[in-house]
Amino acid sequence: MSGTGQEQSVGIPPAEQASSARLTTLRILLSNEFGLLVLIVLFAIIFSTISPAFLSKFSLYALGRTSAVNIMIGFSMMVVIITGGLNLSVGSIGVCAAMFGGLLMQAFAMPWPLAVCGGLVMGAALGALNGFIIVRSGLHSFIITLATMSIFFGVMIFLTRAESYRDISPAFTSFGRMKLVGIISPLLLVSALAGVLLSVLFRYTALGREMLATGANERAAELSGIRVNRIITYCHLLSGVLAGVAGLMLVSRTGAAIPSMAGQLGQDWLLPAFLGPVLGGTLLTGGRVSVLGTFLGSFLVTMLTTGLLLMQVGAFWMQTYLGMLLLAAVLIDMVRRSYLTRRKLI
Template sequence: MARTETTPTPPATPSAAAPRKSFRLPPETGIFIILALIMGGMELLTGNFLTVGNISTLLVNTITIGLLAVSETFVLLIGGIDLSVGAVQALSGVAAAVVINHTPLGWPGAILAGILAGAAIGFINGAITHYVNVPSFITTFATLGVAASIPLIVTQANPIPIFDNTFNALGQGYVLKIIPIGVLIMLLIAAIAHVVLSRTAFGVKVYAVGGNRHSAYLAGVNLARIDILCFTLSGTIAGFAGVILAARLASGYPTAGSGASLFDGIASAVVGGVSLFGGSGSVAGALLGAIVIGTLTEGMDVLDLNTYWQPLVIGVVILLAVTLDTWKSGLFRTLMRRIGGAKV
């Protein structure tokens, strides 16, 4: 009987094996580690920074900055900037106070009025920026003046008190006497914004416009719709921040948001990894950036650091974040070559 020889089967090569899924850390990991280091450092310096009461106060103080960071994220992702969000807080708060005190609409109408006031400013910003082709920096700087002046004119620079307890609970109330209602609202808005940007076709188009505007146009993206919607959403969320701030202060304060809150909002987004040049970043990163800024501010208060030093520290943090963002974008190398032909 003839012997049949069989060819042995060669062992499977690594390339033939099923590809392994590589584990990648979330892009927000870096800013989370920085936040943990700052909190740990503050605890070592003070000995009582990480208490429940102090963390609760920190989160309450971060509500406005966090919401402004989320609002700025939409505009920064398309390569724009919104300088009017700070003034929108005052406009929205005064609008809410006027409605709740002088109309029968009550607290629901007051909330709606504040949000719509912010949305209107945002829509104007988007329409002018896109159709008139005015840079967003100039457009929003102009509407900043408009939004800041209207509350002063309406109130004659006097705060309008709000005595509605239901409305004021948005900024002063707690769930189970532990969790501030305002913090829950901030987290809910941030979660919705995250889903919109990461799980919808609109979000894909936003990143596409910020990454390469011309390519997005050639791919059929409606640039006008994306621009106007992003600015409108920015104004809407800033309006909500103004409503919560009015509830927290129990008054429509005509100069609310005139301080560093605008720059803190932009700084928070940039520190959290949202690029000033568009196309990259996330809501989660922006929110973590807001907590970093809030932690630094709260920590310096606990340490009783002179208030004159606080803007310096925040300014250095902003400068480092923007420098890193510029370097990541490749513009730093281009600039250095133009200045002296240096190799970097």
């Protein structure tokens, strides 16, 4: 699926070659990323006309800070979706990593860079454990991560006695509350950096290409010499690290590591985790990824949430709107895909 645009245009008869430039433009205009950009601009205009507070410095800053975490959660799910799997335990892992980081800072008085590394190692370990069990058992990642979501969260609650760590290093919290140029949160830069690194991984490195190949067709990948099991474990490990980053970002923002910050069993992260990649055009069956799409998708979701809250249309209904958004996104994507297939654009 991925990167076959150029190769396929060779197969188009010469008569249609002339219009290929027009087709390329059309393809860009119909791409997910372009559609998301249009939506982001459109909703920004709508929200700012209805409520001028939307464009205030603080509102923009808060938007960037919140979306940074959501983007990270989206990335965390994305790197597993590309293998055709799922990771229901992103929220659980995120909270575990954050709590471990908090423990290192409070109980062991570690300097914050070390504690952050500790938290990320915890995320990586839990992710790798997921990958190991999935690969060894040969069972679908859905049921394994459903079980580990419950186990990770249960062990964490048991060990912490459901208490928060509030003794967070001030240097670390000030990072989450810092304002660059008045409106940009450094957290958003962290997400952007992660996005760039992930793009490089999937576009230019053998490992990234092998991940995509595994997702597109596991058997074919295996036959062409890719160690599929190892690749799947790496993807889950990466997912754990990214979930850990998201969890630690939340700690840095709120100034405390709280066991309930992702809801019961970390379930509250599930919807944002899927919304970003699905809106961004990452195929749920695996093999196709759009890092930029996930970035924009998660940003759009956060913007819609913030905007609707500002318009005071009822915070309690928010979940309904987000659910409908996911539904609309998959339906529109289906229509778009069938249109593109009919016009032979993909």
